[in-house]
Amino acid sequence: xxxxxxxxxxxxxxxxxxxxxxxxxxxxxxxxLLQQELRFQQSIINGVRAAxxxxxxxxxxxxPISAPPLWQNIYVRLGASAMAVxxxxxxxxxxxxxxxxxxxxxxxxxxxxxxxxxxxxxxTLTPITTSKTTTPKAVASNNQKTKAVTNKSVKSTAxxxxxxxxxxxxxxxxxxxxxxxxPLSSGTTTSRTSTKQPVSVKTIxxxxxxxxxxxxxxxxxxxxxxxxxxxxxxxSQNEMYLYFDNQYYLLKPGTTKITSLSAITNLKQIQRLDxxxxx
Amino acid sequence: MNDVEILEALKKGDxxxxxxxxxxxxxxxxxxxTKNNGTEEEAKDIYQEALxxxxxxxxxxxxxxxxxxxxxxxxxxxxxxxKELERKKRHSHEEKDGEVQPVIDRQEKVQIVHKCLEQLGxxxxxxxxxxxxxxxxxxxxAENMGFANSDTxxxxxxxxxxxxxHLVKTQYSESxxxx
Numbered sequence: 171x172x173x174x175x176x177x178x179x180x181x182x183x184x185x186x187x188x189x190x191x192x193x194x195x196x197x198x199x200x201x202x203l204l205q206q207e208l209r210f211q212q213s214i215i216n217g218v219r220a221a222x223x224x225x226x227x228x229x230x231x232x233x234p235i236s237a238p239p240l241w242q243n244i245y246v247r248l249g250a251s252a253m254a255v256x257x258x259x260x261x262x263x264x265x266x267x268x269x270x271x272x273x274x275x276x277x278x279x280x281x282x283x284x285x286x287x288x289x290x291x292x293x294t295l296t297p298i299t300t301s302k303t304t305t306p307k308a309v310a311s312n313n314q315k316t317k318a319v320t321n322k323s324v325k326s327t328a329x330x331x332x333x334x335x336x337x338x339x340x341x342x343x344x345x346x347x348x349x350x351x352x353p354l355s356s357g358t359t360t361s362r363t364s365t366k367q368p369v370s371v372k373t374i375x376x377x378x379x380x381x382x383x384x385x386x387x388x389x390x391x392x393x394x395x396x397x398x399x400x401x402x403x404x405x406s407q408n409e410m411y412l413y414f415d416n417q418y419y420l421l422k423p424g425t426t427k428i429t430s431l432s433a434i435t436n437l438k439q440i441q442r443l444d445x446x447x448x449x
Numbered sequence: 450m451n452d453v454e455i456l457e458a459l460k461k462g463d464x465x466x467x468x469x470x471x472x473x474x475x476x477x478x479x480x481x482x483t484k485n486n487g488t489e490e491e492a493k494d495i496y497q498e499a500l501x502x503x504x505x506x507x508x509x510x511x512x513x514x515x516x517x518x519x520x521x522x523x524x525x526x527x528x529x530x531x532k533e534l535e536r537k538k539r540h541s542h543e544e545k546d547g548e549v550q551p552v553i554d555r556q557e558k559v560q561i562v563h564k565c566l567e568q569l570g571x572x573x574x575x576x577x578x579x580x581x582x583x584x585x586x587x588x589x590x591a592e593n594m595g596f597a598n599s600d601t602x603x604x605x606x607x608x609x610x611x612x613x614x615h616l617v618k619t620q621y622s623e624s625x626x627x628x
Contacts, residue, residue: 214617215581216555217562221574222582223501224563226467230497233468235475416480435484441523444477448519 178204178211371401379414380430381421388421391428402446411443418443452518459507462583462593471500474519478526485530495533499525508584565616573609580606 180186181194198204376391383389390399392414399414401421410421417433418440434440450458450466458466475496482492502525506512514521566574572594579585579593587599587606596602 210614210617213558214562214613217559218566218577218581218613220559221563221566222578225578226464226501226504227497229464229468230471230500231493233471235472416476437485437527440481440484441527444481444523445517445520448517 178208182215378430380428382425382428402443413447455518456507456514459504467504474522481526482530495526495529498529561621565613568616569612576606576609
């Protein structure tokens with residue numbers, strides 16, 4: 171039985187050579203005791219594997235899943251926002267002559283960036299740029315990628331293309347704008363056409379998730395203090411998607427009235443957006 | 450930690466990295482299932498199964514990861530969930546036809562082995578699990594268990610397996626365990 175034992179184990183682990191396998195199977199077909207021992211060993215090994223499988227599952231089951239790090243992010247983002255405001259104002263003060271118009275955070279013509287740490291009904295607004303003339307270095311150097319995204323966004327919105335939002339296979343050049351620390355649009359572009367673009371975002375605390383474009387700005391309605399959100403821009407198709415609370419929503423350009431959002435349910439599309447979001 | 454480093458750690462049997470990977474992708478994967486008619490519990494179960502798949506795959510010397518780990522996990526979750534839906538459908542038919550007995554038999558056998566493994570003690574249990582599930586070599590078992598060398602691991606594994614066979618055979622009759 172010892173020889174059988176060794177052979178059975180190797181057979182079950184597929185460690186036998188072709189010749190050994192043939193020989194073993196030949197013996198197996200003629201020996202009821204060997205067949206019984208094989209079934210026994212198979213059951214034992216299956217049981218050991220099942221036990222380890224259960225052990226690993228228990229390990230994962232006990233792994234604590236932290237809630238979205240909301241409080242942490244709020245402080246981090248508040249800090250980042252404050253620094254961005256200070257840097258922006260500082261840079262503008264330094265660069266602009268005294269006679270120039272100083273940036274006005276309350277001005278609707280100013281490109282603004284909403285942060286995640288948005289107090290109720292009021293965005294924390296960071297001045298990015300005031301005109302086509304000057305780009306504050308501190309902001310410009312902060313994120314070149316964002317600048318590129320803005321430029322693409324400007325171009326594509328000017329000539330809207332037809333795009334089936336349920337078919338993301340066509341997406342070849344997609345860029346993601348993450349709202350954690352990266353502004354949707356830094357406004358650092360000097361393009362004059364940027365004024366025709368919804369280049370900044372404001373969040374408005376609301377029970378219902380919705381959006382609208384107004385005065386070249388994107389207004390997002392929802393409970394954003396609960397969870398962070400991200401905007402994903404499909405540059406090739408010039409489509410904007412909102413990612414919030416693990417759901418994706420299509421933001422149709424030109425929507426001027428507050429419109430509630432319906433989550434995208436197309437699996438293929440979700441899969442692609444998931445991939446893009448993580449890139 | 451990048452994907453290559455994660456995969457390397459999984460290959461070495463680093464359970465802490467497995468847990469980290471679990472946490473990193475939890476929300477996305479669970480949402481995937483719940484969006485497709487799964488409950489939160491089912492979603493967790495499927496996601497955990499997917500991680501165990503990648504855990505074992507990482508040990509396979511022929512396994513080559515051609516995408517991001519998250520993408521791979523995503524597709525494994527999708528496939529597992531599709532299979533689970535098919536199984537549920539099949540199961541409902543089998544229940545009607547009264548064909549669930551073989552599954553119960555299999556579970557009973559697993560329970561028997563589980564009880565006997567508990568009696569063996571931690572060292573033997575771990576060695577056998579590493580060998581049969583994680584497919585560790587004797588060198589790796591020796592390293593993980595702190596044995597002097599692979600020969601020690603081999604001898605211990607042999608003795609542990611013999612002891613397990615003996616426990617099952619003496620405590621359960623052939624009719625309990627064999628078909």
